[in-house]
Amino acid sequence: MDHCFTYGSLMCEDIFTAVTGLVLRPEAAVLEGYARHPVIGTDYPGVRRRDGARVPGRLYRNVSPAGVAYLDRFEGDEYRRERLEVTLCDGHTVAAWVYVFDTAQGHRLDAGPWDFEHFLREGKARFLLRHPPAPL
Secondary structure (H helix, E strand, O other), rough: EEEEEOOOOHHHHHHHHHHOOOOOOEEEEEEEEEEEEEEEOOOOEEEEEEEEEEEEEEEEEEEEHHHHHHHHHHHHHEEEEEEEEEEEOOOOEEEEEEEEEEEHHHHHHHHOOOOOHHHHHHHHHHHHHOOOOOOO
């Protein structure tokens, strides 16, 4: 079983469950040394390395190998799965899979930050229309 850190649409438990078929409770975590940016023309973000930056997100623990395979398909060629350390609220760190935006696709990231609250208010409904849950 693996842990997965999410920082975009997959922070929504309903989307995570629809993608993986797993019902897991996430916990707050932070990815240090990365910045989160909108992917141009979409409602979801990507992360890339940036010294001093930090990305808030959610950690899902004990994701099954099948769940990780579903996430790999969902993220597609735009992302690379990397094992990185994330920091929990209590200060402890945990190794987790993180889907980092492919550097070859970096030109597709907007310079500004991606806002989760804005996604919930305005982007989630559009996202679900463009990316309906795949049958499990």
